[in-house]
Amino acid sequence: MFRHPLQHFFNHPRYRSLALSPDGSTLAFVCDADGRFDVFRQELDGGPRRRLTQLTDQEDAGALAFVSGGLAFSTDRAGCELWQLQLLRDEATAPRSLATRSDTQHLIHPRAAHPGGELLAFAAPGAAPGQMDVFLLDTKDFTSRSVASTGAYLLPGTWSPDGRYLLIAEVSAIDQIALLVLDSSTGVLTRVTPANHDAVYIPGPWFPDGRSFLVATDDGRKFGALMRMTLAGGRTILHETVGDIAGLGMDAAGRRIAIAAEEDGAQRLRVLDLPERRLLDTSAVACGTLCDRWNDELFVREDGLTLFYLSTSQHPKQPMLWRAAGLPPEPLAPAMPAVVTQNELIVPDNVHFEADDGLRLQGWLYRPRGTGPFPCVLFLHGGPLAAVRPDYAPFTQYLLSRGIGFFAPNVRGSSGFGRSFARLVHRDWGGADVADARTAGRYMRSLPWVESSRCAMMGVSYGGFLALSCLWQEPQIWAAGIDLFGPVDLERLLRNAPTNWATALAASVGTDEQLRARSPLHYAEKITAPLLVVQGANDPRVRIEQSEALVDKLRQWNTPYEYLLLxxxxxxxxxxxxSLTVFEAAARHLERYLFA
Structure with a gap:
């Protein structure tokens, strides 16, 4: 069994955001190769990547968009999520701030630059709480003006090739997204899908005619589909999937479409040859994670070269190029840890089990090398509209090297399994989702190689809420627990939610009666497992007072705990x-109590 220190598993660059230049020659991305997330660019015909920014301490780059003569990008400071816009003209000059207000969010899309390059569409708060309007920023004189406002949460999408029309997404809830089209020549905003309709429409690229565009939708169906929509109201289904669609891209000629398709707990690259209506052979591209639910993009050049991120259980996330059917993807830059080799990393098993009500659930099960029995960790992801996939998980691989198993289920409410599955947790936080987590724990403990008396519960964000719920409901079962950024008081979560997503959150968590009854804070005295609590001091979603209230309760009831404030x-x-600080503490916590 390999015994690398924890740092070796984390010794790789992390990536986020992707943008392709209009001429298809240059890729821009965000990477923390030097410790913080800076902006880089790389020519696709070869050559080293070049770092474009030297951001100050506590500042990180986010989304990207090429504009005329430069690159626009967003930055956040110390995790506050008050994304500001900056413009980088060239590598020799410092970025210029484009923000109109430093106390609000500014959100951009990688295809949000006008084809002329001088205008950039972005979203920023409107007049009412929770309202986001769309603005146009002139990158020459740095003036901005509001161009779309409906009183709802709007996000800019993509421009038509002639620059006349802009697609805009209107988010009523996480599972209700409508589309509007702005005619920039007249200022007229037109709905192309009904408001508050029980469906999701995600805007994609435009076809070369400038009058039709690509969308991903689940309207009227169990799973996602690609649809061509026209300004005149025409709709044509181009391709149907067996799961959700996490991202898409299309070449400028409208001949080839790349899809990040969710299939049984993993994402796979699917490439559609539109004229022939057939899928190309992408079997040489490993499954894993390609898109973080519309936060990363796929791009297709006119020569068919497809660009995307890929993370698998044996390879950290990195930008990839895919050239042709039957070929494996090519990495743009090395991403493997310098010391850990691929054959040392364990590939998980895709397993299925039944919930209490018979619902089929899926998860990823990692077994250490050896005969066992082994202690095991049950991990619950955030969201709830998210998923665990077989991507690179450095902490998981470290635990496996220490003889600790790992099980990551996708309980009801997870993304990737269709609309009805995702909605099963709607207004039921702490109900059937917690029952699924407990069922997953029983399944894990029933495995012959798992030592059932040495199992831990671990969750992040919403998954931290689930983990704490299991810990107080089954105190005799769990030997240790870890809560990363998890809410413990649902009433407080809604009361202090950021205005930009408070409405959607309130519509999805639960009834007023459920909020207090299902909050783990009010049952903290029943938690007996030693608990590690991790909290960000600037967390705008789960405020610091949530974790401090939990820690006060644990101290009052003499429950062993460690509180790590970042x-x-x-x-x-x-x-x-x-990351190293948190996972070193988590490793110590688990090894101390699982091997006691």
Whole structure:
């Protein structure tokens, strides 16, 4: 059994965001190769990547978009999620701030630049709480103006090739997204799908005619589909999937479409040859994670070259190129840890089990090398509209090297399994989802190689809420627990939610009666497992008072705990040093109590 220190598994760059230049020659991306997330660019015909920014301490880059003569990108400071816009003209000059207000969010899309290059569409708060309007920023004189406002949460999508029309998404809830079209020549905003309709429409690229565009939708169906929509109201289904669609891209000629298709707990690259209506052979591209639910994009050049991120259980996330049917993808830059080799990493098993009500659930099961029996960790993902996939998980691989198994189920409410599956947790946080987590624990403990008396519960964000719920409902079962950024008080979660997603959150969590009855804070005295609590000091979603209230209860009831407060982080870990600090503490916690 290999015994690398924890740092070796984390010794790789992390990536986020992707943008392709209009001429298809250059890729821009965000990477923390030097410890923080900076902006890089790389020519696709070869040559080393070049770092474009030297962001200050506690500042990180986010989304990207090529504009005329430069690159627009967003930055956040210390996890506050108040994304600001900056413009980088060239590598010799410092970025210029484009933000109109430093106390609000500014959101952009990688295809949000006008084809002329001088205008950039972005979203920023409107007049009412929770309202986001769409603005146009002139990158020459740095003035901006509001161009779309409906009183709802709007996000800019993609421009038509002639620059006349802009697709805009209107988010009523996480599972209700409508589409509007802005005619920039007249200022007229037109709905192309009904408002508050029980469906999701995700805007994609435009076809070369400038009057039709690609969307991903689940309207009237169990799973996702690609649809061509026209300004005149025409709709044509181009391809249907067996799961959700996490992302898509299309070449400028409208001949080839790349899809990040969710299939049984993993994402796979699917490439559709539109004229022939057939899928190309992408079997040489491993399954894993290609898109973080519309936060990463896929791009297709006119020569068919497809660009995307890929993370698998044996390869960290990195930008990839796929050239032709039957060929494996080519990495743009090495991403493997410098010391850990591929054959040392364990590939998980895709397993299925039944919930209490007979619902079929899926999960990823990692077994250490050896005969066992082994202690095991049950991990619950955030969201709830998210999923665990077989991507690179450095902490998981470290635990496996220490003889600790790992099971990551996708309980009801997870993304990737269709609309009805995702909605099963709607207004039922702490109900059937917790029952699924407990069922997953029983399944894990029933495995012959798992030592059932040495099992731990671990969750992040919403998954932290589920983990704490299991810990108080089954105190005799769990030997240890870890809560990463998890809410413990649902009433407080809604009361203090950021205005930009408070409405959608309130519509999905539960009834007023359920909020207090299902909050783990009010049952903290029943938690007996030693608990590690991790909190970002600047977390705008799960405020610091949530974790402090839990810690006060644990102290009052003499429950063993460790409280780790990250001073420069929000709802997650942007700094590489923070990740190491958190997972070193988590490793100590698990090894102490699972091997006691």
């Amino acid at each position: 001073p420069n982080e929000g709802h997650g870990m942007a700094e590489r040093a923070s």
